Amino acid sequence: MPEALATKLVMFLRASEPPLAAEVDEDTSLLRSGLLDSLSLFRLLEWVEDAAGTPVDATAIDILTEWDTPRSVAAFVAHQRGA
C-alpha cells in the first residue's frame, strides 16, 4: 500500500499549479532540498490529512525526516491509517 500511495503523491505533486521547479519521483527530497516552498508544504499537509483520514499534529513530529520524500510520506500515512 505505501508504494501505491507514494505513486499517488508523486502524481499529486506533478500536477501542482504552479508547477514545482524540478521533476519529482518517489525518492525525491522534497523538504531538505528546498524543493517545496511554503505553499507546497501546506498542500502536502492537506494531502497527508486527506490520505490518512485524520487530522495530523505535525508539530509533534520531525517532518524534515518523516516527510522528506514521497516514499517516506507514504509510509507515514500508512502508519497513521494503521494506528
Place this chain on the structure above:
Amino acid sequence: MDWTRCGALVEPLTGRRCDGPELDGRIRRRIAELDRRGLSTGDRAFIHFGNSIEFFVDVLAVWWLGGCVVPVDPRLTSFEVGVLAEAAQVRLSLWDEAPAGDFAAVLERTGAELVVGRDDAAALPGPLPQGRLRLDDEALILFTSGTTGDPKGVVHTHRSLGAQWASLGRTLGREPFRRTLCLLPTHFGHGLICNSLFPWLGGADLHLLPPFRADVVAELGTILDEHRITFLSSVPSVWRLAARLARPPGSGSLERVFCGSAPLSAAMWRQIADWSGAEVLNAYGITETSSWVAGTTVPGFEPEDGLVGVPWGSSVAVLRGSEPSAPPGVGEACATGEEGFVWLETPALMKGYLDRPDLTAEVVSQGWFMTGDVGVVDERGRLYLRGRKREEINKGGLKVYPGDVDAVVERFPGVADACAFAIEDALYGQDVGIAVVLEEPADGTLDALRRLLPESLARHQLPARWYVVEAIPRTSRGKVNRAEVAAHCAGRDAAG
C-alpha cells in the same frame, strides 16, 4: 555612516557570523572594490541576492560611495530583470555567484556591469575614499510592480529611511529587538527596512534565514531557541504554516513578534500568541511609507478583526475622498466611525516613484500619501481596515500585480485577452487566478501557455487557477473590472 555601531550578522543555517573587525574589513574591502569599478554618487547598483551577510555588506558599501541600492527579487526571470534594469539604468549588477542562463547578456545589453563574487581574503585596503552619502540622495529603490513592462520603483532617500528608523526607535524602543530574526525577503520593504536595517543599524544582532523555504518554517521553533531570538516579524501565511507544522519555541527567549503586510484576523492573532508565547503586535505599513507606520502596542490591545492600531510616529486621516487635489486639510474628513480612504503623513515617505512624477502625483499631495486602503478610526483613535481600493493580489503579504501577469499572458500567440485576479487561498489568504480568452479554445494554447509562462514570470506570480472564458468585460475606456471577472469565474470549473 558608522558601521561600528551595527550588531552582528548571523546565518543560522550556514553557521556563519560576522561582526566587529571582520565586518569592518569586509565592508572596507567591498568599498575599495566598488570604488575601483567606478561606482559613484547617484549610481544605482542591483543586488541580486539577499538574506545573507554579503547583502548587508554591499548595502553599506554602496551607500558609502554615494550609490543607490536596488535589491532585486532573486526569483525574477531574466526577462523581468531586463525590464527593471532598463528602468533603473543600473551602473553595477552585483551577484554572489555567476548567473545562469541569459541574465548576463540581458544586463549587459542595458549597460550594467556585472560584478560576481568578492575577495574577502584580499589585504585590507588603505584609507577609504571620502564617504559620499548625502541625506537627500537616493538610497534605495524597491520595485513593487511592473516587472513585465511598466516598472513602478519606490525611491527612498537616506533622509526618509533615517526618519523611519529614528521614529521606530522612539515608538517601539530597541531592547526587544536585540536578537532579531529575519525570514522575510530583503528585497521587500517590510523585510529590509523594518525587520532588518532598523534593528541591525541600531546595534542589534541580525539573524538571517532564506525566505520562502518550507524546511526553515518547519524548523522555526528550534532555530528561535538555539539562537535565543527575541524578535521577528513575519506575514500571516508564515505564521499559519508555523503553527501547523513547527514545534513551538520553548526557551522563552522570544519577547515580541510582529505580523504585517496582510490582514491579521483575531483568530490568527491568538494562534500566533499561543504558538510563540510572545507579545504579538500587528504592524501596518506600505513600501512607500518605509513600511511600518502604525500598529498595536503592548499592553493595551486585544485581538480584533481588521484592527491596525495607532500611528507609530505618523499621522493618519480618513477622508471621504481619495483625490490628490483634496488631501487632509482640504478634503472632507470622515466622522468618527465613518468609513473612508486612509491617508498617511510620515517623514519616512518616499521621494516618489522612479521617473514617474505622474504616478507620484496620483497618491502624494501636500506631504500626505493616499494608501488606497479603506478604513475607519474609532472614538479611541484606533484605525481599522475595511478593504482596499488597490487591485494588487496580496499573496501572503507579498504583492502580485495582476497587470504584470496580464501583460505577459496577453503576449502569447493564440491568447485574445486575459485578466488576472485574486482568488481565496487557505494559506496565503489570496493567490493568483486568471481568466483567458483563447482565439481557438481547443488548439492546445493553454497547455503551451502554462509550459512557457515560467520563462517570463517568476514562480510566485504564476496563476494557481486558470479559467477559459468567452470574453472579459471591459468598460468603454477599456478598463477591466477584476472583481467582476473573479465573481464570474467563481462559479465555474477551473481549467487547472
